[in-house]
Amino acid sequence: MKSIQLRIPGPTPCPPDVLEATGKQMINHRGPEFAAMVNKITVRLKEFYQTKNDVFILTGSGTGSMEAAIVNVLSPGDKVLSVSNGEFGDRFGSMAGTFGANVTKLNFEHGLVVDPDKVKQALQADPGIEAVLVTHNETSTGVTNDLATISKIVKGAGKLLIVDGISSVGSIDLPTDAWGCDVVVTGSQKGWMVPPGLAFISMSQEAWKAHATARMPRFYWDVTRAKKMLEKGQTPWTPAVSIFFALEVALEDIAKEGFSNVIARHARVARKARSDAKSLGLSLLVADESYASNTVTAIKSPEGVDCSKLLKLLQEEYGVVLSGGQGSLTGKIFRIGHLGWVNEADIAEVTKALKLALPKVGFKV
Ligand SMILES: *Cc1c(COP(=O)(O)O)cnc(C)c1O
Numbered sequence: 001m002k003s004i005q006l007r008i009p010g011p012t013p014c015p016p017d018v019l020e021a022t023g024k025q026m027i028n029h030r031g032p033e034f035a036a037m038v039n040k041i042t043v044r045l046k047e048f049y050q051t052k053n054d055v056f057i058l059t060g061s062g063t064g065s066m067e068a069a070i071v072n073v074l075s076p077g078d079k080v081l082s083v084s085n086g087e088f089g090d091r092f093g094s095m096a097g098t099f100g101a102n103v104t105k106l107n108f109e110h111g112l113v114v115d116p117d118k119v120k121q122a123l124q125a126d127p128g129i130e131a132v133l134v135t136h137n138e139t140s141t142g143v144t145n146d147l148a149t150i151s152k153i154v155k156g157a158g159k160l161l162i163v164d165g166i167s168s169v170g171s172i173d174l175p176t177d178a179w180g181c182d183v184v185v186t187g188s189q190k191g192w193m194v195p196p197g198l199a200f201i202s203m204s205q206e207a208w209k210a211h212a213t214a215r216m217p218r219f220y221w222d223v224t225r226a227k228k229m230l231e232k233g234q235t236p237w238t239p240a241v242s243i244f245f246a247l248e249v250a251l252e253d254i255a256k257e258g259f260s261n262v263i264a265r266h267a268r269v270a271r272k273a274r275s276d277a278k279s280l281g282l283s284l285l286v287a288d289e290s291y292a293s294n295t296v297t298a299i300k301s302p303e304g305v306d307c308s309k310l311l312k313l314l315q316e317e318y319g320v321v322l323s324g325g326q327g328s329l330t331g332k333i334f335r336i337g338h339l340g341w342v343n344e345a346d347i348a349e350v351t352k353a354l355k356l357a358l359p360k361v362g363f364k365v
Pocket of ligand 1: 009010061062063064088135137138139164165166167187
């Protein structure tokens, strides 16, 4: 049982066996035990990434893996299409710009899904675009983009497809190879049920080809170094060893449950989160519910309700921790994270708390 309902879109709660693993004694990260562990974990990650591509484990947060994605395959001056329908999409684009990419922005309003036709038009409008940045699941708005269709367009046009799958890989179906995704990144504290500290990146053959001539400055994130060291069962730099211990256990837990069952559970739990919210008289931010995220639900803060007061009350009185909105959505929405170690009973507790708290902040349920 969880005494506190930490229902934010990362860090997510960790099961007891995963937490316990973080307390293990250190090992030599250049020794045989670490090599065995990293090899075993990498095989599992590839399975859940649904890929034969290389997958590397980086020590850093999700944003670090986004930076790794950019600097490993792009050169300053490269034309990049940054597709965004929220905060994390914006972050990806501005990051590419920071490293000197020539970024064209294709933005969609918060709550809307990315329109694949607009992606197609943008690529036709500028044939010089070499790569497309896209967020699979926009955590700031609770919208999952139609990556299957977007990938067909991007790969059909022969462009590099770079995907922020931070809040989707492992929780929402993302068949890396079937969809031709060249680079996909994610972070340990999202659906993986592991503490923050590790991030993962996959590299397709085309990504490696781009890497060979990519000139953005890189050192810590250089995948050539990662590949060389992984051949010896090591990482280039001292890894977050405790989080490796946790990840090893969490991945076996996911395998035991069955990966397709994990994906299905996220869909079920998300459906309950949405229907419960609506039954309380609340409205979802997502404009078209068929694109609602299976890992995070964004709910509009009702007219006249002080969102920060609601969140404070939920935490202090009911032990339910939800997230507010980010950027321009601050005070306008609140979000329920339902990824990783979560089931319908957890959502029921959130709903119960909302039902009691909302009237206290002036909303009749
Ligand atoms: C959480 C998240 C990030 C940022 O990851 P950090 O680990 O906080 O650096 C980026 N993109 C998406 C879609 C996310 O959900």
